[in-house]
Amino acid sequence: xxxxxxxxxxxxxxxxxxxxxxxxxxxxxxxxxxxxxxxxxxxxxxxxxxxxxxxxxxxxxxxxxxxxxxxxxxxxxxxxxxxxxxxxxxxxxxxxxxxxxxxxxxxxxxxx
Amino acid sequence: xxxxxxxxxxxxxxxxxxxxxxxxxxxxxxxxxxxxxxxxxxxxxxxxxxxxxxxxxxxxxxxxxxxxxxxxxxxxxxxxxxxxxxxxxxxxxxxxxxxxxxxxxxx
Numbered sequence: 001x002x003x004x005x006x007x008x009x010x011x012x013x014x015x016x017x018x019x020x021x022x023x024x025x026x027x028x029x030x031x032x033x034x035x036x037x038x039x040x041x042x043x044x045x046x047x048x049x050x051x052x053x054x055x056x057x058x059x060x061x062x063x064x065x066x067x068x069x070x071x072x073x074x075x076x077x078x079x080x081x082x083x084x085x086x087x088x089x090x091x092x093x094x095x096x097x098x099x100x101x102x103x104x105x106x107x108x109x110x111x112x
Numbered sequence: 113x114x115x116x117x118x119x120x121x122x123x124x125x126x127x128x129x130x131x132x133x134x135x136x137x138x139x140x141x142x143x144x145x146x147x148x149x150x151x152x153x154x155x156x157x158x159x160x161x162x163x164x165x166x167x168x169x170x171x172x173x174x175x176x177x178x179x180x181x182x183x184x185x186x187x188x189x190x191x192x193x194x195x196x197x198x199x200x201x202x203x204x205x206x207x208x209x210x211x212x213x214x215x216x217x218x219x
Binding site for chain 2: 003004031033035041042043045048050055056091093098099100101102103104105106
C-alpha cells in the first residue's frame with residue numbers, strides 16, 4: 001500500500017485566497033483525521049471522520065475551515081479565506097478501527 | 113480530561129550516551145500509549161505502542177501506571193536518532209499528542 005497520500009506537498013498562497021488540501025487514506029481504513037502542526041502548539045487535532053461521517057470538529061479553529069469526506073477514499077480540508085496565521089503543516093492520518101494512526105507526508109502551507 | 117505532557121522541548125545527548133524522553137499522561141480510563149517519531153521534514157511514523165512491549169531501533173518504553181508515565185529510552189544514542197518524538201494517548205477514537213521533544217544526538 002502506498003500509505004496515506006496528501007497533496008499538494010507545498011502550498012504558497014496570498015492572504016484571502018481559498019486553499020484546498022487533499023487526502024487519500026489507506027484503503028480499508030475507516031477513520032480519517034486532520035491535524036495541524038506548528039512550532040508553538042505542536043500537533044492539534046482539527047477534525048476526524050468515521051466511515052466518512054464527521055465525528056468531532058471541535059478542533060476546527062473557526063468557520064473559515066471546513067472539511068469533507070465524500071467517499072471512503074478522499075477527503076478535503078478547505079480554508080477560505082486564508083490568513084497568515086494559518087501557515088502550518090497539515091497532516092492527514094487514517095486508521096483501522098481507531099489505531100494506530102498512519103500519517104501522510106503533510107502539506108506545508110504558507111500564507112503571505 | 114485527557115492530557116499528554118512532554119516536559120522537554122529540546123534534548124541533546126552525545127552519541128553513545130543513554131537517552132530518555134519523558135512522557136506523562138492524564139487519563140481516567142485504561143490508557144493506550146504510543147510513541148511516534150518524525151525525521152526531518154518527513155511524516156510521523158509509529159515507533160512503539162505499549163501493548164506490543166517491543167523494542168524498535170533499540171528504543172523501549174514501559175508504561176508505569178503508578179507514575180502515569182511512558183518514558184522512551186535507549187541505552188546508546190545514535191546520530192540517526194535525531195528527530196522529533198511525540199508521545200500519544202489513545203482515548204476512545206481520539207489520539208492526544210504531547211507537544212513533542214526534539215532530540216539531537218551530537219557526534
